[in-house]
Structure formats: structure tokens, C-alpha cells
Amino acid sequence: MARWQPNAGERLERAALELFGERGYDATAVTEIAARAGLTKSTFFRHYADKREVLFGGDDRLAEQFGAAIRQAPPDASPLACLGAALRACEATFPMDRHDLAPLRYAVIAAHPELHERQLLKRARLAAIVTEALRERGVDDTTARLAAQMGILAFSTAASRWSTVDNRRPFADIAAEVLDELRTRATELGAGTAG
Amino acid sequence: MARWQPNAGERLERAALELFGERGYDATAVTEIAARAGLTKSTFFRHYADKREVLFGGDDRLAEQFGAAIRQAPPDASPLACLGAALRACEATFPMDRHDLAPLRYAVIAAHPELHERQLLKRARLAAIVTEALRERGVDDTTARLAAQMGILAFSTAASRWSTVDNRRPFADIAAEVLDELRTRATELGAGTAG
């Protein structure tokens, strides 16, 4: 028995990604994922609330980092500056030495609406955390929500580009670039006629 | 038998909302919804892909209206002006004579992450349609995506406020107000220091 081996969560995550790559998401049962990780269905659901969640463990850690980075930003930093800091802070979640698995993960998510759905939920939670963190800094509600959406858009775009097979650039660089372009476009949008 | 009675979809939707209100979402089985509508489980799944979908039938029609409104906007209209037109166009989806059911619907969705998840998916699809419609007008990719996010944010905020129990204002008014405030905030955001 493989009982009591450490890192059950990581093993399940790895086994899941392997099987999704080999047989596809739908054709992979939770029992099979657990078996490959040397565990059982019961244990799987003790680590992940459902089958989808096994692909999004990192997003929860990310949300914490995001919130912390905004709170640690200097008091006079603008909302967009806070977002920049947050995007730099989540560099650890996108380490280059794990870059090989990213394209597969994205492909699986893109191919299954229920996984895309879960990704959207994670990002909505992230947006809620950013909004709250900005509000704590005295930013008004509407601005906080708008800035949070811009941050999520920058994050999503950057994460997508980073996860490309032939990408070799660090996440922070891509994110900074995207955020800066969004800032420019936001100015143009607001300046245009609205009616 | 109630076979061959018209509007099976509407009956299922109504029955579902009733039961969700009475017993809660989790405690209501698909079989029960179908039974109250005078139908069976088989027929339910022929009308809605899953249990969640029964609450989001209107969102699909909305997406079409949204896209059509942007395409019909005058060629020289700015992106934000297009969004304004789209928000006005979906007035039909928020008729005052059906306002009574809105608070319940929102409460049920808010209480269940899986329903919130589905709502996010619908809005993401809406955002994709807006993005594509703006691109067709010659708007560059980044601006289109940013504007679409702003539109979705305006829509979500307005829909939430409209669905309040004591609200009596038409949707278009609320939406226009929200969008205008977002435009102001976007300008301020872009003007601030970024770095």
C-alpha cells in the first residue's frame, strides 16, 4: 500500500493531468485518477471538492498572493500600480521549470466548458479579492471593481500567452506589457464620445 | 396526460423556480421539476442540457440581441456608444411585468456556487460576442476586449440593481447610469500613474 506517502494532493494533480492528456477529460474517471496516485475515490474527494477542482489548486494560492501584494503596496500607489505589483507577485505561480505542463492544462480547459466555467469562477473570486483589497485602500467602489476587472483581464491574457508551447519569457514581463497596453486603451476609451 | 401542451420549456422554467423557492436548489431533483411541469426527466434534459441551465435560458437570447445591437450601431459610433446601444437593446429581457421573479432568481444563484459559475460562463460568452462584434467594426483586439469587459461589468451591475425587490426603474436607465460612471472612472484610472 502507498498509504501515508506525502503530497497526496500533488500526486492526484499530476495523475489527473497525465490521464487527461492520455485519454481525455471525459474518458477519465475519478477512480482512475485516484488509482494512479495510489489512492482511492474517497481520498480524492477529501482533497478536491470535485473532479474539476483538481486542475485549479494553484489558483487559490494565487488569490492570497494577489491580495497580499496589493495590501503591501505603498499607501500612495495608484490602483493600476497596485495591480502591477500584484501581477509581479504571482510570478512564483508561473515558474519556468513547470512551464512544460501549462499548454496541456490550457488545452484541456479550453476543450471542456465545465472546466472553463470553473476557471471563470476562480477568476471571479480573484476579482472579488482585488476589489476588496483596493477598497481597503480607500478606492471608491466603482473604481475598485473596474480596476479589478482590468487586472483580471491582464492576468488572463498574460497567463494565456505565457502558457504557449514556445514561450520562454517570464510571466511578470508579459503581464506588465499587457497591463500597460490596457492602461493606454482605457484612456482612449474614456476620452471617446459616450452616448 | 399533459402530453402535447405547448411551451414545455417555459413550464419547466417556472416549475423549477417555484420548487427552488419552496425547497431550495439542492433539495429539488430534476425529476420533481419535470413532474410539476407535467413532464418527465427525459424531456427536461431534451430542453436543458443540465439542471443549472433551466435558470439561464434568457441569457442566450440576450447575447443575440447584444451582438445585433452593436452591429446595427452607426459606423462612426465609439465602442462605448455601441455598448450603450447594446444595453438599451436588452431592455426586452428585463420587462417590469416579470420583475417579481428576479429577486428569487438572484437569491438562488447567489446561494449556490455552481449556479454562480454558470452565470459567469454566460457572461463570458456574452463578452466574447461583444468583443467579436467590436472587432468587426475595426476596433483593435485589446480595446475590444477591454470595452467588452466594461460592458459586462455595467450589465452585471445594472442587472443586480434592477433585480432588487423594491426597484421600479427600467433596466435601460440603470444601465446607462452605470456605464457613464464606468467611463468616468476609466479615464481617471488611465490618467493616474502606472508603475
Place this chain on the structure above:
DNA sequence: CTACGCGATGGCACTAAGTCCCATCGCGGC
């Protein structure tokens, strides 16, 4: 009026996700 066909429904079997509860195991402290 009958025969035929089409589309919507009913019904049933089946798979797998997810829940619940309890037994079991391993490790560390007393």
C-alpha cells in the same frame, strides 16, 4: 378515411459524480 411520417414525449437501463458513515491504519505523545 386511411396510411404514412415526423417530431416530441415516456420509460428504462446504465455510468459516474458526489455524499455519508464507519472501520482501519500510521504516527506521535503520554
Place this chain on the structure above:
DNA sequence: GCCGCGATGGGACTTAGTGCCATCGCGTAG
């Protein structure tokens, strides 16, 4: 060596969701 705690195993159970075929209602051709 005993004991308790936390993690795992295992099995019973409910229900979402799929697939297939029989059935029904209605319109239409002849």
C-alpha cells in the same frame, strides 16, 4: 505499551446525465 488524532479505505446510497427504443399526437398525401 497505551492512546488519540488525522488520514485513508471501503462500501452503500442518491442523483445528474446519457442512450436507446417504444409510443403518442398531428399533419399530410393518397
